[in-house]
Amino acid sequence: MSTFTSRDIIHVDPSICKGCDHCTSVCPTRAIHGTIGEKHRIDHRKCVNCGQCLINCPFGAISDLSALDTLVQALNDPNKYVVIQVAPAVRVALGEEFGMQPGTNVKGKMFAALRQLGFDQVYDTEFAADLTIMEEGTELIHRIYNYAGVAGFEESGPLPQFTSCCPAWIKYAEDRYPHILPHISSAKSPQQMFGAIAKTYAAQKLDVDPAKMYSVSVMPCTAKKYECDRPEFIASGYKDVDVVITTRELANLIKQQGIDFRNLNDEEADRLIGSSTGAATIFGVTGGVMEAALRTAYELLSGKTLGKIEFKKVRGLKPIREATVEIPVKDLGVTVPVNVCIVHGLKHVNGIIEDVLAGRSKYHFIEVMNCPGGCINGGGQPIRHEMYA
Amino acid sequence: MNANAKVLKHSGQTRTMHWLHLIVCILLALTGIGFYWDINWINNLFGGPANASIVHRWSAVIFVLGPLLYILFNFERFSRFVDTISNFTKDDFGWIKTMGGYIPFIKVDEVPPQDKYNAGQKVLGGLIIIGCLLMIITGFPMWVWRGVVAPGFLAFCYNIHFWTSIILILLVLGHFFLAAIHPKSRVEFSAMMIDGYVDADITAEHNEKWYATLKEVE
Numbered sequence A: 001m002s003t004f005t006s007r008d009i010i011h012v013d014p015s016i017c018k019g020c021d022h023c024t025s026v027c028p029t030r031a032i033h034g035t036i037g038e039k040h041r042i043d044h045r046k047c048v049n050c051g052q053c054l055i056n057c058p059f060g061a062i063s064d065l066s067a068l069d070t071l072v073q074a075l076n077d078p079n080k081y082v083v084i085q086v087a088p089a090v091r092v093a094l095g096e097e098f099g100m101q102p103g104t105n106v107k108g109k110m111f112a113a114l115r116q117l118g119f120d121q122v123y124d125t126e127f128a129a130d131l132t133i134m135e136e137g138t139e140l141i142h143r144i145y146n147y148a149g150v151a152g153f154e155e156s157g158p159l160p161q162f163t164s165c166c167p168a169w170i171k172y173a174e175d176r177y178p179h180i181l182p183h184i185s186s187a188k189s190p191q192q193m194f195g196a197i198a199k200t201y202a203a204q205k206l207d208v209d210p211a212k213m214y215s216v217s218v219m220p221c222t223a224k225k226y227e228c229d230r231p232e233f234i235a236s237g238y239k240d241v242d243v244v245i246t247t248r249e250l251a252n253l254i255k256q257q258g259i260d261f262r263n264l265n266d267e268e269a270d271r272l273i274g275s276s277t278g279a280a281t282i283f284g285v286t287g288g289v290m291e292a293a294l295r296t297a298y299e300l301l302s303g304k305t306l307g308k309i310e311f312k313k314v315r316g317l318k319p320i321r322e323a324t325v326e327i328p329v330k331d332l333g334v335t336v337p338v339n340v341c342i343v344h345g346l347k348h349v350n351g352i353i354e355d356v357l358a359g360r361s362k363y364h365f366i367e368v369m370n371c372p373g374g375c376i377n378g379g380g381q382p383i384r385h386e387m388y389a
Numbered sequence B: 001m002n003a004n005a006k007v008l009k010h011s012g013q014t015r016t017m018h019w020l021h022l023i024v025c026i027l028l029a030l031t032g033i034g035f036y037w038d039i040n041w042i043n044n045l046f047g048g049p050a051n052a053s054i055v056h057r058w059s060a061v062i063f064v065l066g067p068l069l070y071i072l073f074n075f076e077r078f079s080r081f082v083d084t085i086s087n088f089t090k091d092d093f094g095w096i097k098t099m100g101g102y103i104p105f106i107k108v109d110e111v112p113p114q115d116k117y118n119a120g121q122k123v124l125g126g127l128i129i130i131g132c133l134l135m136i137i138t139g140f141p142m143w144v145w146r147g148v149v150a151p152g153f154l155a156f157c158y159n160i161h162f163w164t165s166i167i168l169i170l171l172v173l174g175h176f177f178l179a180a181i182h183p184k185s186r187v188e189f190s191a192m193m194i195d196g197y198v199d200a201d202i203t204a205e206h207n208e209k210w211y212a213t214l215k216e217v218e
Ligand code: SF4
Pocket: A012, A016, A017, A018, A019, A020, A021, A022, A023, A024, A039, A040, A056, A057, A058, A059, A060, A061, A062
């Protein structure tokens, strides 16, 4: 089975490709064909649009589909009300494109630049990430109740629950392991939650016709471009997120418009509802979603705050970490051990999925992120030119 | 030594080594140029770019192993070669100034006496050794570590490999012109390509210092 993609996101330019074959080693799904010396090509049925090949191509031969022109048109269109959301991992990478140290948090300058670019409302995705975490945490509780045979939760899905915020992982599961889908959380990713809220709740609050609202998202991720085009994401009757641009594209736009980014004064994001809990700031790194959702579930079930979770590496398999959290469930009067697991890199998830499908998995909650180290190293982030791996 | 006497300049092993290097160098240059610039007819000579790359890489193995074996079995001869080419004297600088009298528009009264290899050959030998080492050092990660090294490092290796190859190709073309085409210098052609011998009187003229040491031994 293969998912339907309306547009292919990632492309190799054969006139630039040197056939060095580096990209095949970073592709998590073996979607790139070609041997050393040969022009490489992407099999889009297998590609999950993660962009890892793009940021790792030594010759810049790989690019992603860009909607920057459409966005500039929307910004210049007086009939469009353009709102933008920025993901947590963008603010710590954008500065690199302006010669700042990697990791510098340029949140304030970024919001200022977005206003100068002409966006009508400038939001932080962090707030929607909180919603995703609440959803995932609550869903986990329901699945645990269902597993424990508590009446009223029969409709909840099976355990273990997989996270759902990485669109590369979702496409991979759909393509390779359709039977695992009931295990994946039904929560929308923060990007899509935000998009849906923007064109429903925010549109109403701002008194803007959703038909005129143009919703943009800045992501560290190329797979999010694919996610926003999925046909199910039309909460208001219009596309929840109209276009996604990457951290790199935002930097290009700022440069194109001649904004002196380094000397901008810090500004704050516009507020949609209240403020963020800050739980989502760790969304950009692996283990971030898992930890935040687990904390939420813990608090809801026990009424207490969860201490530090000690994850340990699973022997032999480096990018897999696991932990056990004992949750005292107030309502049931028992303490339930919840085994959690974090996997980054789709290459390493197959064994875990096969264990789940065969009924021998010990885990209850599994976070899967495609990119090494999480979204902070996503395919939409600035391209580094370090000489060491 | 009479007027028709000959001197043995290059041993059988040296000549075999030179032939082997010549053939693999042509293969390496052709395949490299073919897939670097997407020249289809060259790639198709080898059955497409993927196969051209296989030919390139295995030729490179011969390119490394050939000289390595030669050096192991002829260590003394190789040391003497390195000794000669690294010994750059006033006469060698004099040769460079006059370009050995091979260039028509450089007026030359007298070319200073030369060793077994003239200053041009010494420079060429040195540059070829350095160039080959650079090709090997950069080619190895490009092939074997292509999946594990950082993209920036891989691009760096490709750049060094590319520019070194351009310099080597130009040097070899210059060498080919002097050794096989230029009427004054091609007199030694058969010494490397066929039987190893050069006429004694030519040696006496072109490699006076070396000839003198041969005379002493005699
Ligand atoms: S990494 Fe880039 S240049 Fe190398 S084979 Fe892949 S697309 Fe071509």
